[in-house]
Amino acid sequence: MDGENPMIWAAELHHYKGRYYYFATFTNRDVKIDTVRGNVIERRTSHVLVSDKPDGPYAPMKDPVYLPADKPTLDGTFWVGKDGKPYMVYCHEWLQNWNGTIEKIELKPDLSGSVGEGKLLFLASDSPWSKERREDGSIVPNKVTDGPYVFRTQTGKLGMLWTSWIYNVYAQGVAYSESGTLDGPWVQEAEPITPPDFGHGMLFRTFEGKLLMAIHSHKCVNGRYIRIPHLFEVDDAGDKIVVVKSF
Template sequence: MSVNDIQIRDPFVLTVPEEGCYYLYGTTDEDPWSGRAQGFRAYKSRDLENWEGPYTVFTPPPDFWADRNFWAPEVHRYRGAYYMPASFKSAEHRRAVHILWSRNPLGPFLPLSPEPVTPEGWECLDGTLYWDETDSPWLIFSHEWTQIHDGAMCCMRLTEDLKEGCSRPAVMFRASRSGWSINDTGDVVKGEGENYVTDGPYILRPKDGGLLLLWSSYSATGYSIGTAYSGSGRITGPWSHAAKPFFSADGGHGMVFPTLDGRMMLAIHQPNRTPCERARFIPVQLLERDIKIL
């Protein structure tokens, strides 16, 4: 099948050069917004055009705490295993990031620990993993606008085994400070007051050695991807924002992966409406302090 045959949000591509293939993960329930969640499925390809699958990579165990809104899985290789941060929710538990793990990129993935890694009582989603200059692991995640109105991008150091946080969460920035995120999004963002979305973080190191964060929100043209830059090269910043979104054509939750032939590719979902969302792969180039679409 082609990507046009696969309904998927929040696509994440893992490149495995020794196998000569790519694995595609994402939010794969037909209706990810309501009803009982089924789990996550994945796909496999050698050329980014023809895909095999779906393969069921996560089915919630009977005692798993969440039953809805299974969103945005990523898969990272670390110490000989594969780790999947993803977002989950239940009626009794706020949305949170829980890390799963497996010995195989096609799973089965299982909960790494009994509890989520994001702070108890916080409404959180879209966790991504980052290893700093000392190889210490961090979780970058969104503190949801549904709880704090002005959504925040946060970071927190993790224990070496990725089972829990070992530092207080730090606010990297809030969405309203970007200069382009808007609070008037019609039916997308509801509630009293001004509400600004942060989601879909993904970290890159541009050519100058700083840090570049891709993240998504809503701009005047709809769901968009912006960039934030840390010239210090530290995850704690300070962070500055590009004046305009990097991508603003009704698509987002972007990440960048290397192709088997040495190029860089942006993965997004587009359009941003269910059940029409599909993975899109767009060639990009890292610059001194930024990224551009080729």
């Protein structure tokens, strides 16, 4: 799965039916799956590990592949639909399709593998807030999709955080499903949900019941890309979440 010099990204831990599941992105730099516009694409995929304890150890399950090996995917997250079926929501990377996507795939009941094929939920270009400037000076939606996280507000509205860029600034938006299911259609909010240079957020409730968003900014230090964690207080009492203040 990971080769000799792997990159392991985007850890998420989810408690489900008495066990703990570790959703992560693995890149095997020894395996090349495609070349697009002169760029060689390495084997990258979202995968699931399992443990009986939150602090591990975590081990792979039965199926070695959840998503197609010829498709670079990342940032898998977990959701259980109204139908009771478990799903992985993930990105198909823009490096291959040049217009990143958010997709879903059904998981086996014990999350040990996937069922059927992935389904498109929305495209990077659906975003009204993300932007990039082409070489000819024209401004178009950014092609990056990153860090999906699915949630439901207290009124039952289904939403999804996801991240892209506004020119060279990391930015996080939110979309809401008109059907209340992963199938959408997903309507994008006009503006980012968090301040500039924050992205890849998740929501969690403290033991005291306060809803917080865990998120990161980043900076380069001596050529290294350093992620800096941060918390925001969030209000989910209505049909749309509101970021209240830095925590």
